[in-house]
Amino acid sequence: MTRYLLTTWEGGGCVPPELGLARRLIERGHQVRVLACPAVEQAARAAGCEFSPWVTAPHKLSLAPEEDVMRDWEFKNIFKLFEHVLDVFLCGPSDKFAADTLAVLDNHPADVVLSDMMMLGAQMAAEKLKLPSAVLVPNISMRPAKGVPAIGPGFLPMRGPVGWLRDALLTKIGARIWAKGLPAFNRARAGLGLDALPEIFAQSDRADRVLVLTSPSFDFVPANPPANTVWAGPVLDDPSWAGTSWTPPWPESNRDPIVLVGLSSTYQHQQAAIRNAIAALAQLPVRGLVTIGPALDGEAIVSPVDHVVVVPTAPHSQVLAQASLAITHCGHGTTIRALAAGVPLVCMPMGRDQNDTAARVVARHAGVRLKPTAPEAKIRRAVAAVLADRSYTAGAQALRDAIAREAKEVDATALLEQLGSNTRATSPSSRVA
Template identity: 45%
Template sequence: MSHYLFALTDGGGTVPPEVGVARRLVDRGHRVRVLAETSMENEIRAIGAEFVPWEPAGPASGSAPAAAAYRDWETRNPWTLARGMSNHMIAGPARGQARRLLAAVDTERPDLVVCSFVAFGAMAGAEAASVPFDVLVPNIYPLPAAGLPPTGTGWPPARTELGRFRDRAVNAATTRMLSHFTVPRLNELRTDLGSAPLQVIWDQVHRARRQHVLTSRSFDFPAELPPTASYAGPMLDDPVWAHADDWPIPAGTGPLILVALSSTYQAQQRCVQNVIDALARLPVRGLVTTGPGLDPRDLRGRARIEIVRSAPHTQVIDRADLVVTHGGHGTVMKALVAGRPMVVLPHGRDQPDNAARVTARGAGLAVRRTASPARIAGAVQKVLASRSYTDAARRLGDRIRAEVTRSPLVDELERLCPGGPPYRWTPHPEGPR
């Protein structure tokens, strides 16, 4: 039995796959402690792991923030987005993460620390304590890599030298922008911890032993990843709040459409309502799951459409004919594994990139999140009318299922857990403040 310490942040859709990794280690008989936000406590205790809050006394300055603190849906200005990401997801919580992780390591030294992708403070703390750490990437690979279009653009892979130059230029600009807001603050922390400074933001991630990319190689675009990064296949776990023994089946006999637009709030109420109004125009049935971010009572219902806060997507998708989604990685993976085509209305984050991969493989269509009910209805109708979308989704789903079946993830985590180098961290006289 080995001892693992997970350092996780609440990224909404990132929680089920990351907690799913911890669950698989628990199932193998290992001891697993999870440092996480209190919003994740039920998920963690449900898998039999030990829950350790980032801040035992409750939220405080420097602790991991609530997901809603970063209101990225309110702006498309790159500088504002980068500043918000630094303040609320990376540099802002870094000192609190490092402090809490070092306290946990000092109490009981783990064999391996496993970090969320944005838990830079936890990575720095593990590095300072000479404890090996791995990083979980719960979606497509987001760092600059040859062959991949820049993250967040929704672009297809470049086919010409001009396109490849464009990708390099955008990646360089994004790296400089994020580093501008993030690296000075991270280096202040690293200096206090006695660690060498970072040159660019991604240096911290590249110091991990392994980067486990929790998606399918068949789904992502071909790329030259660094030697420490490898595809582990998707984790298909549903969130604990979505588990239910039964769920309402819409009345009627038409095709069943599952509507699942984000488990976190992204100002998606109007978009969801437009989807409901679109389905009402068609001879179909709809099951709309709002997630914790929306109250079903704030939406106008229609005939043959059920609106609920949650339902187990893994079960519902098996009964559905088509999935309408914002393009969150978890929903996209579950739809493909079930061989179901999609209509994708990306809102932001990695969703345009997921939509680009769905459409490139012919497994669905993408429309703007601001699309009218008529436009959405047309896309749904087109996908249902053509067998090619379902066939493409099934072909891709077969490859993804094969990758899930032979995933090396747990074996790699066990193999990377030999006990680590000698404990050498000497705390700063006043600690990482």
């Protein structure tokens, strides 16, 4: 038996795949303790994990908007948001994340430390104690790389001199912003007796493994990724709060295509977008299921028609097994579950990495992209177009087949087990299935 410490946070879509890996480790006879926001405790214990909360580091008690540390919906400029996140969460308090991690490890020793990509302080703590470690990337890869558009604007790949110039310029701008977090980042490292690093992403180079939890057929994979990085495929578990069963709420005689609407489990000021989606579906011959999620608990969002049903939550994997289309904010979890079911998408990205996830949907011809402010008429036309054009379904089904094939080739849980079987695992050759 190996003892794992999983350090993470209530970031919405990061929780289900990371706890999904924890559950799989427990099923194989290992022990997992989760160190996370108090808001994650119920889900962690439901997965069979032991639990410790962040104490001095920033944390959420719930998914309510007032609990959000970053309040990203208040930022219109993505670069200003980036700087803010570095200051209030990613780098500024990294010393506190490290201190909390060391305190938990002192009271609850572990053999391996697993850290969400955002938990830089926890990664430093593992490095200080010389514990085998893995960084979990529960979405598309965020690391700047040659030949891959910079994260943020949601650009598609562009070849030739213009594309190279565009990517080089944005990468340079991004590097300058990342560098603003370096002083606090390296102060935290110095406080632990660790050497300074030239860039923040170099922290993940100190880990034995970096598991990117998405499909390499979906992501834009660089030609030469770091040697310790593996595209290990998605973990498709639904969040624990979504429930375990779902019954279609329409009459059995209604055979219109099912359209699922899921616009974020965390708060992103998405009420208007949800209402516009409802109005669009109300005018189409579809069966609409609108899940508003826990962050909008208590919101007065209603449907004017019987064939569009609004519910607090539902297990998306079960709905998608019967769906013909999904309208999504393009959080990675909702997006990859839809694609794993072969369901095309109408994407309405609202921020974070969502515009870049949407770019990958468009690049694979598995859906279309709209602005989050798209009016009802534009959403209606997009839904009708994607349902009518079977090539979008074909694109989604091609990704479905690739995800299923890759799942047989790379076992993320086994990669984590290898860390516990060695005193210090050797860095693997990068593998892209």
